[in-house]
Structures are given as C-alpha cells and as structure tokens.
Amino acid sequence: MAQKNRLKYILLGLLNRQRQTGYDLAKSFDSDIGEFWTANHSQIYPLLKRMEADHLIAHEAITVGQKLQKKQYYVTSIGQRTFSSWLKSPSDLNGSHDEFILKLFFIDDPKSKLLRPMITTQQQYHDEKLHHLEQQFQEKFPNQKRIDQDFGHSLVLRHAIDRARGYSNWLAEMVQTIKTE
Amino acid sequence: MAQKNRLKYILLGLLNRQRQTGYDLAKSFDSDIGEFWTANHSQIYPLLKRMEADHLIAHEAITVGQKLQKKQYYVTSIGQRTFSSWLKSPSDLNGSHDEFILKLFFIDDPKSKLLRPMITTQQQYHDEKLHHLEQQFQEKFPNQKRIDQDFGHSLVLRHAIDRARGYSNWLAEMVQTIKTE
DNA sequence: GCCTCCATGTAATCCGTTACATGATTAA
DNA sequence: TTAATCATGTAACGGATTACATGGAGGC
Secondary structure: OOOOOHHHHHHHHHHHHOOEOHHHHHHHOOOHHHHOOOOOHHHHHHHHHHHHHOOOEEEEEEEEOOOEEEEEEEEOHHHHHHHHHHHHOOOOOOOOOOHHHHHHHOOOOOOOOOHHHHHHHHHHHHHHHHHHHHHHHHHHOOOHHHHHHOHHHHHHHHHHHHHHHHHHHHHHHHHHHHHOO | OOOOOHHHHHHHHHHHHOOEOHHHHHHHOOOOHHHOOOOOHHHHHHHHHHHHHOOOEEEEEEEEOOOEEEEEEEEOHHHHHHHHHHHHOOOOOOOOOOHHHHHHHOOOOOOOOOHHHHHHHHHHHHHHHHHHHHHHHHHHOOOHHHHHHOHHHHHHHHHHHHHHHHHHHHHHHHHHHHHOO
16 A cells, blocks of 8 residues: 555545535545645546445436536545544644544534544644754754754754644644633 | 656655665655655655665665575766755745745755755745735625624634745744854 | 536555575684 | 564555546637
8 A cells, every 4th residue: 555545534634514426525625625735637527436336325316508528526424424433533644634623624523522632732842853853952952053954954843843833733722722621 | 747846856855865675665754854744655665666766776786694684775977967956946835735845855054055046946936826815815704794704714814824925924933043054 | 618626536656674684704 | 571662564455636638518
C-alpha cells in the first residue's frame, strides 16, 4: 500500500452531510475543502465505484431532462460506521497532509464529545514536536557562525518551529473555545 | 506525469554540497531534511540510476574492505545547471509539500542574490492567499450561528488563516534579517 | 445555433510506500 | 561471534496527475 486512502473518508464525510453526485463532490475541492486538500474527478469516479463495491456507499440513478443520467450517492450504515471509526482513530501527520485537520473539518457540532480527546492527543504530539525542533535548532545552530554557514537550513528550521508553535497556540485556543461552551 | 519530481532536485542539492552514496542520501531524510520531506532508499536508488542515465549525475566506484563496492555520486555540469535553473523557477505550493521551503533549504549563503526576489515573490503569493482566506471566513462565517453549524470547518479555516499569517510574518522577518547583513 | 456548465468515465504515467532480498564491514 | 550498521537493489501495489474522450442540459 502507498498512502492511507484518506480521500475515501473525505468522500464519506461529504456524502454523510448530503447525498450528491461525483461531480458535486469534485466541485468541493475547488472551494471549501480545496483550501487544504486536492482531488480530481478522475480520481473520484473510480473510487466511488470501488466504495460502492465495498458497500460503503450506494447510489440512486436520477434522470434529468430527456436522457441525462446522474448518480446520486449516499452512505450506507457500513459506510457510516467506517467513517466514525476513522474519526476516532489516532491521526498520523507525516509531514505533508495533516489528517487531524481533515478530521476536524467533519466535526460539525461544537459540543461533540470527540473534540476534547482529539485535541489533547494532538497537543501532546505537537508539544513533543516543538520541543524536538527547538532542540534541533540548539544543536545545529548554537552560534551565528553556524547560521551563516547554513543559512537556508536555519531559516527552514526556524519556520518549522514557528509553525509548530502556531499550531500549539491554535490547539490551546481551541480548548478555550470549547471550555466556554 | 504525477508530481513534479522534487526529489530529483533534493538529491542534486545534497550532492552539490558533497559527493556521497545513495545510502548517505537516504540517511539525510532521517535527520536534517527529514524535518519537512520524506524519501525512502527504495525510491532513491532507482532515481539515482535514472538521473545518471540523464547525465545529471555520475558516480565513481569505491571498494571498501575486501569486496564491498559503493557508488559515490557527484553532480555533472548539466546537473548543476538543472539545479540552479530549478532554484530560479517559480515555486508552486499546492497545499502539501512546500517547494519554496525546499528551495530555501539549499541557499547556504546568507548573501545570496537569489534570496530577495524569491522572498518577495512568495510574499505576494501569501498576502493574496491570506486575503483570500480572510474573505472566505467573512463570507462563510459572518456570525456565531454559522460557526456553531459548521464548527470544524470554521476551526480549520481559522487555522489556515493563522498559518498564512505566520508564514507572512516569517517572510517579513526574513527580509529584515537579510537587510541587516 | 452556440457556448457554458453539468456529468461521467478511461488511459497513461509517475510518485511513493511497504515488503522482499542480499550481502559486507565493523565494533563490542 | 554476533549484532548493528553500511550498502544496494527489486517487486508489488496504491495514490495522484494529466490528458483523452464523450455527450446532455440550459440559457442567450
């Protein structure tokens, strides 16, 4: 296997909100979800077929006008269980696509019981990561001379630290937002 | 084609610093560059062969001990031109792997003439992006009611804004750092 | 009638991960 | 002598992009 097939869960999540066609799903990646994830229709259509074969979704054929057939997909009960167990599973963020963000996107209810444990797990991870990065910086760039030797690397590492810090702050803010609700 | 084969440029960049083996290159992804990019040896070895066939790199066979042969790769003049023209080309960051960061990693000299134009291009991009995201937030979440309806989405969008803002600040700081040198 | 958008697919190709496979060197 | 590390590869598979391909609906 290559990746984790996160797209499958995105489609389940979107269909869970409302039944729609492959075309509609593809459009979502031009707006909303496209802010942090990409997918093409050529990837979506075959996947929908596979998901239907796996009984995660099903479709209803709808005729528009005289001839045009469109397939309106909806999530089966198996699909719903699959999706919700994915939401509860630990998120691995391997550098690029952030699975945590993705899961968060599908938590519509601010009072969801899932939120708090998800966030605290993520906080642990990010605190460790931040600490690791700061340690790396200390080790690799203890003085200005080293920074001048490896300038780009120092900038990138500093950026990674900034980002991790920003992430941590964002998580902390989120906890506050939930607390007051 | 699928991606942009950025790994090719990473390998060129690393080899440009010092000639080394595929094994050494693979190790880099466990430390330094691994902070923001991943690659396995099973991806690296075949790619090195292809790059050699394309005359971007060449190797010298070295015998260690009695039998062990290792291949020490180095960049050819064609490879050097390829690498430097990549450094100068516009960076597209399609959501996940950030090519700008990657390029920055290879700018060793804080006085490099490449830095300033690279940064200003990136600043334009990010200012636009930040503006776009803020506009999106205004449009989609004009009041608390909307936020409560689509809580996860609002959090994710807010995070994207935070991140873009952090990125912009980081770029601005970088300009300052360069200015004073 | 024509253009835009809706709607659905396949093919070719490349990228990337995991697993399989082998063997040499070196230091404890 | 044995374990860790060095060193290099291939195979299988799935993920993702680009291009190719077709046709209907609806508005002007």
